[in-house]
Amino acid sequence: MSIGKHDCDGDAGERTQISERPVFDATITPHRSLGRNGFRIVMMLVCLASIVSSIPFVVLGAWPVAGFFGLDILALFIAFKVNFNAARAFERIVVTPLEVLLRKVSQHGKEAIWRSNPAWTKLEREQDEDYGLMGLSLVSRGRSVSVAAALSPQEREGFADALGAALASARQGADFSAA
Known part of the structure; x- marks a missing residue:
């Protein structure tokens, strides 16, 4: 039983x-089309382009322009950070x-x-x-x-x-x- x-x-x-x-x-x-490695490459290229572009301004005595290039890099970094944080949603x-x-x-x-x-x-x-x-x-x-x-x-x-x-x-x- x-x-x-x-x-x-x-x-x-x-x-x-x-x-x-x-x-x-x-x-x-x-969906995110840019991964972490792509982000690093983009940021390195932007930093390199900013440094190369700011050298003539520094040589001519317009050194504050280099600071604005730095602010552009910072703004781009923050935008990517916000984008990557938004990717955590599901x-x-x-x-x-x-x-x-x-x-x-x-x-x-x-x-x-x-x-x-x-x-x-x-x-x-x-x-x-x-x-x-x-x-x-x-x-x-x-x-x-x-x-x-x-x-x-x-x-x-x-x-x-x-x-x-x-x-x-x-x-x-x-x-x-x-x-």
């Missing part, structure tokens, strides 16, 4: 594991048969979590005939949250198709007979 009960508990455990298994799991990060979307979980983390580390049942969640698209898919939102029970804002319209379109298919699959539920 205890063996039969153990088998039933095992089946329930497998069902729980299957229902918690992600149907869709994606992390979206902002969105993670996980869809299981029981839950849609959206976790947004800002560049400052502030986290916002949105949860919903896939049966009540729909994907709304904001389409522009000239530019493509401009906005994408998850909507559930009157609550709406924007997703995939960091993607280009073409990337967002592919993402929307994959997420829509995952939501449809999650609504159908886990196939416990396959386990």
Whole structure:
């Protein structure tokens, strides 16, 4: 009798594991075309160009111009630093048969979590005939949250198709007979 009960508990455990298994799991990060090595190369070239350009001014006695070249380098460095800090933001979307979980983390580390049942969640698209898919939102029970804002319209379109298919699959539920 205890063996039969153990088998039933095992089946329930497998069902729980299957229902918690992600149907869709994606992390979206902002695109950055310049990596750390590229940044170093650009900054070295800008510093070299600034030094070479400021030498004639220093020789002619207009030495304050060299200081302005230095301020340009500092401004460029700060702009890159802000850009790299913004790249720390990300969105993670996980869809299981029981839950849609959206976790947004800002560049400052502030986290916002949105949860919903896939049966009540729909994907709304904001389409522009000239530019493509401009906005994408998850909507559930009157609550709406924007997703995939960091993607280009073409990337967002592919993402929307994959997420829509995952939501449809999650609504159908886990196939416990396959386990």
